[in-house]
Amino acid sequence: MFYFLLVVLILDALLLSVVVLLQAGQGGGLASLGGSGTTDTVLGGRQAVTILTKATWWCGGIFLALSLILSFVPRGGSASALQERLRSATPGTLPTFPGTKPAPSAPAGSQTAPQPAAQQPAPPAQQTPAPQTATPPPASQPKQ
Numbered sequence: 001m002f003y004f005l006l007v008v009l010i011l012d013a014l015l016l017s018v019v020v021l022l023q024a025g026q027g028g029g030l031a032s033l034g035g036s037g038t039t040d041t042v043l044g045g046r047q048a049v050t051i052l053t054k055a056t057w058w059c060g061g062i063f064l065a066l067s068l069i070l071s072f073v074p075r076g077g078s079a080s081a082l083q084e085r086l087r088s089a090t091p092g093t094l095p096t097f098p099g100t101k102p103a104p105s106a107p108a109g110s111q112t113a114p115q116p117a118a119q120q121p122a123p124p125a126q127q128t129p130a131p132q133t134a135t136p137p138p139a140s141q142p143k144q
Contacts, residue, residue, distance in 0.1 A: 002076045009066040016059035023052045 002070070002073050005066055005070050005073060009063065009070060012059055012062050012066060016056065016063055019052055019055045019059055023050075023056070
């Protein structure tokens with residue numbers, strides 16, 4: 001379905017290009033101003049509606065509609081192996097690829113930044129524990 005609509009869109013784009021190029025120009029453009037400066041000379045006078053202008057509007061509308069439809073239609077064909085592995089991975093874990101070793105898993109509550117592979121963590125130094133001080137709960141402010 002996707003490729004059929006894509007082929008129709010390409011054919012419509014080619015037809016739209018041909019129809020636009022077959023139309024006559026509106027005159028001399030800016031060279032035709034000559035000092036009068038009215039909008040009829042700048043934009044060109046009102047022209048009769050021909051089959052080419054109707055075809056331009058129809059081809060343009062079809063092009064826009066097909067483009068919108070193609071944005072919602074899923075692409076045909078099978079997914080790549082990488083896409084399948086990413087879909088099958090459970091949330092929170094990443095798939096491992098050949099030649100790499102999996103990262104160590106941390107407990108769920110910890111929020112430590114991962115260490116680069118080349119940098120080794122320093123051994124823990126002997127430290128005296130700091131005295132624990134209780135922090136008072138935040139004071140509630142009166143509502144206004």
